[in-house]
Each structure stands twice: as structure tokens, then as C-alpha cells.
Amino acid sequence: MSRHTTPEPETKPHLADRLDTWLDARTGVDSILHESLDEPIHGGASWAYVFGSGLLFLFMSQVITGVFLALYYVPSADHAHTVVSYIVKVVSAGSFIRSIHAYGSSGIIILLCLHIGQTVLYGSYKGKRELLWLSGCILMALMLCMAFTGYLLPWDEKAYFATAVGTNLVAEVPWIGPVLQKLVRGGDQMGTLTLSRFFVLHVFVLPGMLIAFIAGHVFFFRKAGAAGPIHEDPIAPKLPSVPFYPRQVLMDAAFAVVLIGLLALIAKTIPMDLGPAANPADTHFLPRPEWYYRPAFQWLKYLSGRWSLVGGILLPALLAVVFAAAPFLDRRLERRPWKRPISVGAFLLFLVAYTGLGIASYHDDYSDPGMAAQMYKQDADSKAFMESPFVPETAAGSIPAGLASADPNVVKGHVLFQAQSCSSCHGEAGIGTAAAGPLTGVGAKYTEDQLGALLHSPNPLMTAGGMQPVDLKTADLQALSAYLRQLH
Ligand code: HEC
Structure with missing residues (x-):
């Protein structure tokens, strides 16, 4: 109060303050900062909440490393493998950047599991958070499509054959399967048109959709507010709240540092392999997808004939619909996991089954001596290719x-x-x-x-x-x- 009675000495505001006033009048930056940093977190900051921001951070890392890779990449069956081996063997830090990008996709899948696991265990999808959950489901599907389309781009043996298997599966879809497969491949065979389709999806279409859905997801999250600890009311929070800044921001930032540190360490010590160029005539190659698609791959091995339609297409589609509908099916506001045996149990059962299938897939490969020998040979071929010098290409x-x-x-x-x-x-x-x-x-x-x-x-x-x-x-x-x- 005394401030108003005694006149303040005339001081010129700092340049920074003047700039802030100028910018705020034109953009409303102050209220945006206030909105984003002072977001109330009921029950206080927690390490359990870092996975979402970790995902956002890894997505940005993928965009940045992806831009560097795209500087060299050529989506053509004749040149793709040569340019990727150029990136790996000639470009300075090329192998490092490519490895960060490739391992980053695995990191995103792991964080997705943790983020979803936390959401399910904490029942954080409850209480007017249906759109938040649905946008998250779409983001997960988009990420899985990113992983699938990116896998083909190096056009080495494993990329080629794994994608051949993946796109063969598309043909199993009832009625429209063959047409759909042709659409995905850009023809009957895999070739340059397949590569350019996957490239366009991986670099333009899917990232554009991802950015739009990330914006939606963050918007819905802010609208609903953080759900807080498991005993918090998801609609009318009662616990005292702490602002997002500084504690949660610092935890998120620390987690981001750990993530990029881990990625850099792995990329430096175990550079991502590039195998020999795809040779469609190679009949011995055993195609294997990335580890996170292994369980699905194994599941398909158990199915044959008419079961492949039920088990390979209908059942996964049903599971996906039930999963996406979770906040509509499970409407009680109870959040404590031990009081929600059905939803938590179903999720844990799925995790156990998925992990089990994954382990079975690796077990099958390495328990059969003939198969194991071929797997080791494929690894050795990749190692040998990585160690051989770069061979440039000419017109012919x-x-x-x-x-x-x-x-x-x-x-x-x-x-x-x-x-x-x-x-x-x-x-x-x-x-x-x-x-x-x-x-x-x-x-x-x-x-x-x-x-x-x-x-x-x-x-x-x-x-x-x-x-x-x-x-x-x-x-x-x-x-x-x-x-x-x-x-x-
Ligand atoms: C349709 C098959 C065919 C094609 C394609 C072909 N050649 Fe020949 N070429 C032959 C035959 C047959 C001979 C003679 C006997 C032999 O060397 O077997 C020969 C002989 C030669 C000889 C003489 C060898 C000697 O020892 O006297 C040369 C040089 C040669 N070819 C170069 C070429 C070049 C360069 C091309 C590409 C522009 C080419 N050939 C394309 C079939 C072919």
C-alpha cells in the first residue's frame, strides 16, 4: 500500500522488461507462460509423470535426427542402400545420428509402454478424459506406423524381407486385402514405388498427423488437468496443488537428460547395423521384425488357414477397439488399482502374453540349430558389411x-x-x-x-x-x- 503513497523515483524499465511488454501486447506470451508453467498439479510433482514429456522429447529428437538423415536419403530401390551406407561409413557422425534415430524409435516404444502402464495403473483415463485417451491411442497407432515405415528405408536384407512379410499380412484383410496390398506396395512387387510410398508416409504424412495429434493430446490434458495420485478424485481434485514449475519441470528435464545420455551411450558403443543390400532372390534369408513387433510375428506363426483371418486380423482389431474404448467401458471413478481387478488384470494379462510371445519368438529362432546358424550368418553378414569400405555408385x-x-x-x-x-x-x-x-x-x-x-x-x-x-x-x-x- 505504501508504494502508492510515496512516489517512486523515475526509473527506466530494463530492456528485457520492455521487450517482454512489447511481445506480450502482440502475442499474449505472458499468459501462455503462466498457463503452461503454473498448471496446478494436485498431490505435487512426481517421477511417475515424466513419461509423457519424455515421449515428447524423444519425438523432437527423432525429428531433428530425421532431418539430418533426410539430407542424404534417396527413396529409390537403386540408391537407398548406397546412401544409407554412405551416411554410416563416410558422413562424419553419420552412424551416430542414424543410431540415435534407430534406437530412439525403440525408446519411444518403451516409453509408450511405461506411459500407458502408468495411465492404466493410476486410472488416469477416468473422469472426462475420454478424448485425452483416444488421442493417445491414435498417437500410439501413428508411432507404430512410423516404426514400420522407417524400418524399410535402409533397403538392406532385413528391411526388405521384414517389410515383405508385413505387407503380405495386409493381403489377409477380408475382401479388400489384395487391393490394399497393391496400394501399400505401389504394385505387385516391392520396389522403388514401395520405398517412395513408405518414405512419404514416414517423412511427411505421419509426422504431420503426429504433430496435430500431439497438440490435441496436450490440449485435452491441460483441459482435464493432471489426474494426480491414485486416491485423488479425477473430476473434483481435493489434494493441495503445486505448480508445474519448477519441481515437475525439473524432473521432466532431468529425465530428458537421462534419455538422451542413454541413447548417445548406446549409439556410440553399439552403432546400429546396416546389412548388405536387399537381394530379393535370396531364398535363405529369415525375415525378422524389430523386437517390439516380435510377439505379433510369433502369434502369426501359430495361426494357419482360416485362423489367420480370425487371429491375425479380427482378434487384434477387437483388442484395439476394446482398448480404445476403455474410458467408455470403465466408467466408475474408482482409481486404486487393487479395486479395479478387471481393467488392471486385463492389462497385465496382455503384457504377460505379449512378453511371453516375444520370448518364444527368440527361443524358436535359436533353439533350432539350422535356424540359429542362419540367424548367426545374417548377423555376421551385417558385421562384415559394416566393416567393408564404402563403395560408390556410378550411373550404371x-x-x-x-x-x-x-x-x-x-x-x-x-x-x-x-x-x-x-x-x-x-x-x-x-x-x-x-x-x-x-x-x-x-x-x-x-x-x-x-x-x-x-x-x-x-x-x-x-x-x-x-x-x-x-x-x-x-x-x-x-x-x-x-x-x-x-x-x-
Ligand atoms: C550376344 C552375346 C555377346 C555380347 C552381348 C557381347 N559379345 Fe563380345 N563376343 C561374343 C562372342 C560369341 C565372341 C567371339 C568368341 C568368344 O570370345 O567367345 C565375342 C568376342 C569379343 C571380343 C574378342 C575377344 C577375343 O579374344 O578375340 C571382344 C573384345 C568383345 N567380344 C567385346 C565385347 C564388348 C566390349 C561387348 C559389349 C559392348 C560385347 N563383347 C558384347 C558375344 C557377345
């Missing part, structure tokens, strides 16, 4: 490692050799096939000019074997001859 395919540093004319000749399909008769690197003899050693037989002349007008033996005259510019003919002459 990859250059053999030994050629990469050679005479540019020879490199050009090699490209021409592939572009002109010489290898269809003479074999890779001119080693010879049943259709035509080897070209190794032509360097000793002909000079560069003689070779050029021979290619330009083949002798009768060559014509008889189906070889066409090579119709190229002189410089290209010279390059091709230079390449042929150094083959041994």
Missing part, C-alpha cells in the same frame, strides 16, 4: 572396389561395359560365360586401336555368336578398350 551400377581409384578412362569404360550389357555374354568383369569366352587377356592380344576397330566391326566368329557392332563415339570406344585391356 557399382564400381568394383579395386577400380574406384583407377584411371578415369577405365572407370568410364567399365560404366560403358555395363551399360552396353557386355556382361550378359562375357560375364561380370569379362570373366566369360557359356555364351562367350572371357575377355581377360585381350590386352595382350590387341592394341587399343585394334580393339576399337574390332568392336566397331566384329569378326565373323563374334557375329556368329550374336555380338553386335559397338556403335559408340571414338572417345567412348577408347574408354571401353582401355577398360577391356586392363582385365585379367
Whole structure:
């Protein structure tokens, strides 16, 4: 009160204060900060509440690392694997960023389980929180789609075959299955169109939807307020409240630091593998999804014939609907878990079954000696690929490692050799096939000019074997001859 009676000395407000006044008049930033930081938390701050903000933090980490990966990525079946191996083997910190991104997706799944587990145990979906819960269910589905679409992008063996299995499942959907599968793959086979579809979903469509639903989820959360501890009334809270800032903010921030620290540690010590490029003709490869899809994968193995429709599509769909409808089905305001045996029991039963299926899947793989050998071989192939040097690509395919540093004319000749399909008769690197003899050693037989002349007008033996005259510019003919002459 005394402030008003004694006139204050004229002081110029600080620059920061003036800036704040200016900005607040135009944006209302002060009330936004007040809204977000002074949110009352009934029953006080708790470590049990950090999972939601942890998810938001990991999502931002995925966006940032994803942008860096997208700087290099090319969604084409011909180049995707080469650019990812370029990221891993050549780009500085490329492998680290890719590993943070790849392990981050596992981190999101783990946090999702913890976040949902906390919500179910605490009964925090009760009391006018149906939309909060539903938006969360949609976010979970979107995250699972992100994990599935991202898995294909490196186009290595495991990505290719796991996605082939996943998209085969789509064909099981009643009536529209085959059409749906074609839509997802962009054709009957998996190829560049599949990759570009998955890329567009992974980079534009799903993240856009995620951001919209995250905004909705946070909005509904603020509207309903934090549910508080298990004995708190979810609609009319009675416990004394503490503002969100500073205690809860500090706990959330500490958790974020732990998360990124853990991710960085794992990314640094066990860089995420990249396997050899997808080879659709490989019939031995055992496709396996990421660990969090393993239980579903195992479940499908138990089903066959008409059961695959019931067990593989209808039952999961029913489970998803019941799960999403939880706040509508379970309307009592009781929140203590031991007083809610049905909802908590069903959730725990699902967790136990899911974990059990996951363990069974790994057990099956490694208890059968033949299967285990193939699994170890696949791991060893990935390790070997990771240790091999990066091999760049040219217009007509990859250059053999030994050629990469050679005479540019020879490199050009090699490209021409592939572009002109010489290898269809003479074999890779001119080693010879049943259709035509080897070209190794032509360097000793002909000079560069003689070779050029021979290619330009083949002798009768060559014509008889189906070889066409090579119709190229002189410089290209010279390059091709230079390449042929150094083959041994
Ligand atoms: C349709 C199959 C076919 C194709 C495609 C083909 N060749 Fe031949 N080529 C032959 C046959 C057959 C001969 C003769 C006998 C032999 O070497 O087996 C021959 C011979 C040659 C010879 C002479 C070898 C020697 O020792 O005298 C050269 C050089 C040669 N081919 C280069 C090429 C190049 C370069 C290309 C790609 C522009 C090419 N060939 C594409 C079938 C083919």
C-alpha cells in the first residue's frame, strides 16, 4: 500500500522488461507462460509423470535426427542402400545420428509402454478424459506406423524381407486385402514405388498427423488437468496443488537428460547395423521384425488357414477397439488399482502374453540349430558389411572396389561395359560365360586401336555368336578398350 503513497523515483524499465511488454501486447506470451508453467498439479510433482514429456522429447529428437538423415536419403530401390551406407561409413557422425534415430524409435516404444502402464495403473483415463485417451491411442497407432515405415528405408536384407512379410499380412484383410496390398506396395512387387510410398508416409504424412495429434493430446490434458495420485478424485481434485514449475519441470528435464545420455551411450558403443543390400532372390534369408513387433510375428506363426483371418486380423482389431474404448467401458471413478481387478488384470494379462510371445519368438529362432546358424550368418553378414569400405555408385551400377581409384578412362569404360550389357555374354568383369569366352587377356592380344576397330566391326566368329557392332563415339570406344585391356 505504501508504494502508492510515496512516489517512486523515475526509473527506466530494463530492456528485457520492455521487450517482454512489447511481445506480450502482440502475442499474449505472458499468459501462455503462466498457463503452461503454473498448471496446478494436485498431490505435487512426481517421477511417475515424466513419461509423457519424455515421449515428447524423444519425438523432437527423432525429428531433428530425421532431418539430418533426410539430407542424404534417396527413396529409390537403386540408391537407398548406397546412401544409407554412405551416411554410416563416410558422413562424419553419420552412424551416430542414424543410431540415435534407430534406437530412439525403440525408446519411444518403451516409453509408450511405461506411459500407458502408468495411465492404466493410476486410472488416469477416468473422469472426462475420454478424448485425452483416444488421442493417445491414435498417437500410439501413428508411432507404430512410423516404426514400420522407417524400418524399410535402409533397403538392406532385413528391411526388405521384414517389410515383405508385413505387407503380405495386409493381403489377409477380408475382401479388400489384395487391393490394399497393391496400394501399400505401389504394385505387385516391392520396389522403388514401395520405398517412395513408405518414405512419404514416414517423412511427411505421419509426422504431420503426429504433430496435430500431439497438440490435441496436450490440449485435452491441460483441459482435464493432471489426474494426480491414485486416491485423488479425477473430476473434483481435493489434494493441495503445486505448480508445474519448477519441481515437475525439473524432473521432466532431468529425465530428458537421462534419455538422451542413454541413447548417445548406446549409439556410440553399439552403432546400429546396416546389412548388405536387399537381394530379393535370396531364398535363405529369415525375415525378422524389430523386437517390439516380435510377439505379433510369433502369434502369426501359430495361426494357419482360416485362423489367420480370425487371429491375425479380427482378434487384434477387437483388442484395439476394446482398448480404445476403455474410458467408455470403465466408467466408475474408482482409481486404486487393487479395486479395479478387471481393467488392471486385463492389462497385465496382455503384457504377460505379449512378453511371453516375444520370448518364444527368440527361443524358436535359436533353439533350432539350422535356424540359429542362419540367424548367426545374417548377423555376421551385417558385421562384415559394416566393416567393408564404402563403395560408390556410378550411373550404371557399382564400381568394383579395386577400380574406384583407377584411371578415369577405365572407370568410364567399365560404366560403358555395363551399360552396353557386355556382361550378359562375357560375364561380370569379362570373366566369360557359356555364351562367350572371357575377355581377360585381350590386352595382350590387341592394341587399343585394334580393339576399337574390332568392336566397331566384329569378326565373323563374334557375329556368329550374336555380338553386335559397338556403335559408340571414338572417345567412348577408347574408354571401353582401355577398360577391356586392363582385365585379367
Ligand atoms: C550376344 C552375346 C555377346 C555380347 C552381348 C557381347 N559379345 Fe563380345 N563376343 C561374343 C562372342 C560369341 C565372341 C567371339 C568368341 C568368344 O570370345 O567367345 C565375342 C568376342 C569379343 C571380343 C574378342 C575377344 C577375343 O579374344 O578375340 C571382344 C573384345 C568383345 N567380344 C567385346 C565385347 C564388348 C566390349 C561387348 C559389349 C559392348 C560385347 N563383347 C558384347 C558375344 C557377345
